[in-house]
Amino acid sequence: MSIAPEIRYRFMKDIGAPLVMGMAGLKGKRKAAIKRDVPLGPPLKCSKRLKEIMTRHYFLSRYAEGARPVAWVTSGAPVELLRAFDFYTVYPENHGALCGAQKLGPELCSIAEGHGYNQDLCSYARIDIGVCLSGKTPVGRLPRPDILFASNNICQTVMYWYRVLAHHWKIPLMVFDTPFNFVSLDRSAITYMVRQFEEMIPELERISGRKFSEKKFKEVLRLGKSSAMAWGEVLATMKTVPSPMTIFDAFVHLAPIVSLRGLPVTLEYYNVLLSELKDRVSKGIGAIVNERKRLMWDNIAIWYKIRDFSRLFAERGMNFVTATYTNAWAETISYMDERNPMESLAKAYSLVILNNNLDHRLKLMERLIKEYQVDGLVIHSARSCKPYSVGQYDLKRLLMERLAVPSVVIEADITDFRAYSEEQTTTRLEAFFENIEDGG
DSSP states (O other): OOOHHHHHHHIIIIIHHHHHHHHHHHHHHHHHTSOOOOOOOOOOTTTHHHHHHHHHHHHHHHHHBTTTTTEOOOSHHHHHTHTTTEEEEEHHHHHHHHHHHHOOOOHHHHHTTTOOOOTSOOOOHHHHHHHHHEEEEEEEOOOSSSSEEETTSSSSOOOOOOOHHHHTTTTTTEOOOOBBHHHHHOOOHHHHHHHHHHHHHHHHHHHTOOOHHHHHHHHHHHHHHHHHHHHHHHHGGGSSSSSSOOOOHHHTHHHHHSSSTHHHHHHHHHHHHHHHHHHHHHOOOSSBSSOOOOEESSSSGGGGGHHHHHHHTTTEEEEEEEEEEHHHHHHHGOOOTTHHHHHHHHHHHHGGGGGGGGHHHHHHHHHHHHHTOOOOOEEEEEOHHHHHTHHHHHHHHHHHHHOOOOEEEEOOSSOOOOOOOHHHHHHHHHHHHHHHTTTT
């Protein structure tokens, strides 16, 4: 790494970023007078801190190139290994969600489609390819990566997507291959994954110019595990009636555990959020004004509809208190163990919900429904995420048979609202509302 980019990066980190955060804070104060929608409770105070953290992350990423080794990473990849080499990480899926929430999905997807990529492809992938081809992004600029780091534990699309990126940037692609968990994880599968980590280390040393430090690696694991456990505690506060937070809040506050896993700022933030939520619980402050029904969400958020859905359901006294998606970032963290770092990392990342059989997912959903006292289930059948959407109609039928939980399937896309039908969704939700009010 050359000296000039390093000096520039440190200047922006120590001086530039605080100035930008200060300006963002002033902007936020001007907007503070805007009242929250009537059916919703008071907004979370620490949302301001979250915005600062994520703004700083994307701001500094512009200056990381040349000063830090840079990696673009899939959401399910074992980023802790990269942290041991001081990589600055960018998550295209998180960036895609941001673009979706700002309703930029169709514009960026269209750029990729104009170069021959089909509209049936994952819209995260199309957005990312569109950004690479055009340079357009709501965060100003993304840094050129030195390496791409992917895992197929969430889907196979990332493999083809990241190959496209590797070809575009002319850089290495490193893949963590996780055997699918049909029944249970056997010893040969664990050995296979650990050997991959061992083979990655010399290549990561070469690309980063840094030697592997087991001490630093274990510290990263400790931070990552503690952060994910704190996130799990955050989600657990929603077992309270009324819930102090909604799943729509959780979708937003998920950002640090996805993009900044293994860093001190993530643990610090979730401890602050947890403290605020516990204070709400002690005072009986609910996320919505009149919580009468408690709901569960399955699949990734419909990012461009979060605000609309938040109000729509709150007006009917319905609060989403749990989701398979948000739970995924806490579900397997118990496997992480600093005393056996490589093996525990393999277990934690290979046993995630999308790398598991449908029976595992069914049992997980049954448990969440019971623990969070769920009255109804909303299933998002996402055009973009076929691995997450496969089997949903069977899961819906089985859960209705076993637990008599009223359910509805919404067909949409995570970021591309061209695949969303307001009329069809409204018709299905009205029927669902009637069903749940009648007791199923």
